[in-house]
Amino acid sequence: MHEFDYLEPSSVVEASDMLAELGEDCRVIAGGTALMLAMRQRMLNPSHLVSMAKLTQLRSISADGQGWLRIGALCQHADVAESPLVQAQWSMLASMAGRVANPQVRHQGTIGGNLCYGDPATDPPSCLMALNAQLVLASSVGERVLPLSDFLVDYYTTALASDELLTEIRVPPLAQGTAALYTRHLRTAADHRPLVNVALIARQAGAACAEARIVVGASTAIPTRASRAEAFLQGKVPSIGLIAEAADLIAADIEPLSDARGDADYRRDMVRVVSRRSMAKLFGLREEST
Numbered sequence: 001m002h003e004f005d006y007l008e009p010s011s012v013v014e015a016s017d018m019l020a021e022l023g024e025d026c027r028v029i030a031g032g033t034a035l036m037l038a039m040r041q042r043m044l045n046p047s048h049l050v051s052m053a054k055l056t057q058l059r060s061i062s063a064d065g066q067g068w069l070r071i072g073a074l075c076q077h078a079d080v081a082e083s084p085l086v087q088a089q090w091s092m093l094a095s096m097a098g099r100v101a102n103p104q105v106r107h108q109g110t111i112g113g114n115l116c117y118g119d120p121a122t123d124p125p126s127c128l129m130a131l132n133a134q135l136v137l138a139s140s141v142g143e144r145v146l147p148l149s150d151f152l153v154d155y156y157t158t159a160l161a162s163d164e165l166l167t168e169i170r171v172p173p174l175a176q177g178t179a180a181l182y183t184r185h186l187r188t189a190a191d192h193r194p195l196v197n198v199a200l201i202a203r204q205a206g207a208a209c210a211e212a213r214i215v216v217g218a219s220t221a222i223p224t225r226a227s228r229a230e231a232f233l234q235g236k237v238p239s240i241g242l243i244a245e246a247a248d249l250i251a252a253d254i255e256p257l258s259d260a261r262g263d264a265d266y267r268r269d270m271v272r273v274v275s276r277r278s279m280a281k282l283f284g285l286r287e288e289s290t
Contacts, residue, residue, distance in 0.1 A: 016139040027044065029050065052073075058112070077100040077101075115151070118152065120257065130213050181278055199223075202282055229253070250272065
């Protein structure tokens, strides 16, 4: 690892000014779980690290007057998992955060840092996209708010400008009667990074599915909304046959990655299986043993 200067701004404005001045020669460090690994492996060699450690105002979890969940970007995954507020009203999010990587990462890594890194093989992006999360991006000239779906651009690429910091994640309240489920599939029990993850949100009207949101991640460069499958489910009574057809649509519509952890065909097959099983669980259907 090369030598670097460690800077500790005391405000978002000061941090933004540092980023603007230093440009490509610097990186923001929050929890540092991904960044320090990349630096040790000589994948990144910044001359300066701009630390967010003193920005303690970005460590809170609360609900605003409209019922939106507001998570400071410096909250650790364990903070989200253990928050009584998140557990009570956004249980899918708490469940996801409690399974990120391993205990060391959950108690060191931050949810904001996770999103900014843009790693496709991780948990929060898919879950938060299904929840229609928005991100607050701040710089010395002001703030802007982006849907997470617009923030994640491509493989390890986000819409964050060079002088911006992610300061807050906002999640809208779930409608009454909404069910939500997050599922992750690991290739082996020793893995910490999902090969496939699926986040499902569904609201039923009587026996029929009135609305569904389905997001697939980890096997794609960025989380993918399964729009055709969502439309297919709407207004229909869920059954084993119906969810099997929906799972086929989900698998057909993704652009899976192909790498050492699994080729594109294998990932597509696993997306189909995980999606079908997740929908069966969410809708309370019993699949036949195979």
